[in-house]
Amino acid sequence: MMKIGKVIVFLMLGIALFSGCVGDEEKPGLTIAGSTTVQPIVTRAAEVYAQSNPDMRMGVQGGGSGTGIRMVGEGSIDIGASSRELSEDELLKNPDLLVHPIAIDCITIVVHPSNSIEDLSIQNIRDIFAGKITNFREVGGPDRKIVLVIREDGSGTRSTFEEMVMKDTEISNAALQKPASGAIRFTVSGNENTIGYLGIGYLDETVKAISVNEVSPSEENVREGHYLLSRNLYLITKGEPMGEAKKFIDFILSEDGQKIVRAEGFIGVRKNA
Amino acid sequence: MHKTIDLENIIKNILLLFSITAILILSLIVIFLFNEGLPTFQHVGVLDFLMGDKWIPAENLYGAFPFIISTLLVTLGALLIAVPLGISCAIFLAEIAPGWARELVRPAIELLAGIPSIIYGVFALVVIVDLIKISFNLATGETIIAGSIILAVMILPIVISISQDSIDAVPRTYREGSYAMGATDWQTISRVVVPAARRGIIAGVILGCGRAIGETMAVVLVIGNVEKLPLSLLDSGEALTSAILLEMGEAVIGSLHYNALFCLGIIPFIIVLFLSIISSRLVSKRVSRFG
Numbered sequence: 001m002m003k004i005g006k007v008i009v010f011l012m013l014g015i016a017l018f019s020g021c022v023g024d025e026e027k028p029g030l031t032i033a034g035s036t037t038v039q040p041i042v043t044r045a046a047e048v049y050a051q052s053n054p055d056m057r058m059g060v061q062g063g064g065s066g067t068g069i070r071m072v073g074e075g076s077i078d079i080g081a082s083s084r085e086l087s088e089d090e091l092l093k094n095p096d097l098l099v100h101p102i103a104i105d106c107i108t109i110v111v112h113p114s115n116s117i118e119d120l121s122i123q124n125i126r127d128i129f130a131g132k133i134t135n136f137r138e139v140g141g142p143d144r145k146i147v148l149v150i151r152e153d154g155s156g157t158r159s160t161f162e163e164m165v166m167k168d169t170e171i172s173n174a175a176l177q178k179p180a181s182g183a184i185r186f187t188v189s190g191n192e193n194t195i196g197y198l199g200i201g202y203l204d205e206t207v208k209a210i211s212v213n214e215v216s217p218s219e220e221n222v223r224e225g226h227y228l229l230s231r232n233l234y235l236i237t238k239g240e241p242m243g244e245a246k247k248f249i250d251f252i253l254s255e256d257g258q259k260i261v262r263a264e265g266f267i268g269v270r271k272n273a
Numbered sequence: 274m275h276k277t278i279d280l281e282n283i284i285k286n287i288l289l290l291f292s293i294t295a296i297l298i299l300s301l302i303v304i305f306l307f308n309e310g311l312p313t314f315q316h317v318g319v320l321d322f323l324m325g326d327k328w329i330p331a332e333n334l335y336g337a338f339p340f341i342i343s344t345l346l347v348t349l350g351a352l353l354i355a356v357p358l359g360i361s362c363a364i365f366l367a368e369i370a371p372g373w374a375r376e377l378v379r380p381a382i383e384l385l386a387g388i389p390s391i392i393y394g395v396f397a398l399v400v401i402v403d404l405i406k407i408s409f410n411l412a413t414g415e416t417i418i419a420g421s422i423i424l425a426v427m428i429l430p431i432v433i434s435i436s437q438d439s440i441d442a443v444p445r446t447y448r449e450g451s452y453a454m455g456a457t458d459w460q461t462i463s464r465v466v467v468p469a470a471r472r473g474i475i476a477g478v479i480l481g482c483g484r485a486i487g488e489t490m491a492v493v494l495v496i497g498n499v500e501k502l503p504l505s506l507l508d509s510g511e512a513l514t515s516a517i518l519l520e521m522g523e524a525v526i527g528s529l530h531y532n533a534l535f536c537l538g539i540i541p542f543i544i545v546l547f548l549s550i551i552s553s554r555l556v557s558k559r560v561s562r563f564g
Contacts, residue, residue, distance in 0.1 A: 064523065145412040152498070153330055154523025154530075170329075176415055176509060177498035179519050190403070193412045 030244045033061040034068015034081030037156045040264045080236035099234040104267040106200040106230035108209040108217045112192040117141040119211045131172025148175035149196035201265015310535035330530040339502045343510030348485045350421025359432030367440035386430035394491035397423035415497035418506040428481035439473020476552040483548040489514035
């Protein structure tokens with residue numbers, strides 16, 4: 001009995017001892033949260049940044065653009081990440097939020113490589129995804145029934161697609177929903193009846209990206225604003241960034257940082273990067 | 274001597290504590306599930322939720338009917354394939370197979386149960402989906418039947434092992450009695466052994482059914498996830514579990530959408546709960562009968 005009592009006391013002491021090590025508040029910290037589209041850039045940048053600044057503790061989380069904007073407004077994180085501009089409501093709540101564009105995301109419309117379609121107007125794309133056009137023949141393509149492939153409800157890419165293409169029209173409920181962009185690419189590359197959308201970073205030779213309103217999704221066209229389906233990605237601070245937050249944003253905008261942006265499949269905001 | 278008795282008691286209490294932990298965790302999960310799910314009904318009527326055919330979170334429309342039908346169809350399809358196959362296999366293993374075949378097949382079937390469901394899903398996505406697209410000349414092979422086929426493979430081990438165990442448990446004297454009456458092998462199997470083991474066989478089927486309803490990964494990959502009411506096994510659909518998996522990551526915590534997704538989880542929970550109760554009753558009755 002004595003022995004077991006001793007063991008328990010010893011265990012409790014041990015737990016008390018080690019629990020002190022978890023909350024190491026000595027190092028300066030930087031917390032970032034928000035858009036899952038921006039997250040891979042920030043995560044990678046944080047890793048590289050930490051190599052040259054071993055004393056920094058970086059915490060990167062997802063949560064979605066809305067969450068990121070709300071949390072940076074509340075002051076519970078240092079930097080928010082967003083794949084959209086601030087809404088009027090958000091600006092009204094926190095007029096001192098500042099946006100810093102760090103990369104350009106671009107949505108491409110993809111079909112199977114064997115599909116002869118080269119170009120679609122925004123109106124055609126909208127009608128196809130709304131289910132009004134159900135055969136590629138109606139838009140000058142082969143005689144094939146169209147199968148739509150989209151992201152699930154709530155996905156950032158899907159909401160961008162809805163804002164940029166669909167406007168107030170609803171996407172047809174006959175569309176196949178995929179949990180990830182890689183899954184859309186896999187499905188489109190394997191079925192000649194499909195049409196879907198992908199962030200430009202997910203493009204590869206297994207699918208064919210078509211031009212929109214006769215502008216192809218090339219990097220130059222996107223950067224110069226000719227290609228319609230693109231958006232800026234932002235980091236958001238409350239007021240002018242200071243201290244560690246400023247250093248980190250400067251790092252992402254530096255040549256090394258923009259290399260990371262490109263490696264993650266986005267287009268840099270600096271042309272020479 | 275006194276010391277040993279104390280130790281016994283302590284160990285007993287520790288074990289009791291651990292087993293209570295399991296129940297505690299279960300009840301916490303159940304409480305959490307209902308606590309997060311039920312607030313949905315403050316905004317959405319129960320009937321609208323169960324019978325509505327439009328699921329558009331952005332417009333606060335939460336009709337789970339297409340998901341419920343998809344889940345039922347995909348499960349039904351899986352049972353149609355797995356039940357005849359599984360019971361035949363169990364009969365073969367228990368009554369007909371020579372010893373070496375039994376030694377070979379039974380472990381192989383048990384191994385089937387150990388393959389992670391994501392592997393089944395990827396296999397189905399790469400092989401079965403294309404096969405269905407080509408064989409039925411469809412625009413896409415991502416259909417309910419694709420889900421049914423892969424689920425059937427996944428629940429076969431459950432159906433086979435429980436059925437085989439219950440056929441094995443039929444007393445030798447039943448068979449001897451049947452042969453003594455001049456019955457053939459097939460007559461003995463079909464009129465005496467299988468009817469005597471039917472409780473266990475049904476329990477196996479019900480457990481398999483519960484597994485099929487709750488399965489997520491393999492199904493989400495192959496049934497297309499289309500929020501439209503499926504009308505046949507060759508349509509695409511979206512199972513209850515798929516909807517939760519697809520949308521939970523993006524739903525804002527505490528929002529109506531979030532609550533509605535938990536509500537979707539309550540539906541398979543209640544179905545599986547009932548199935549488990551029925552099957553455990555059947556199994557315990559069988560045990561008491563054959564001792």
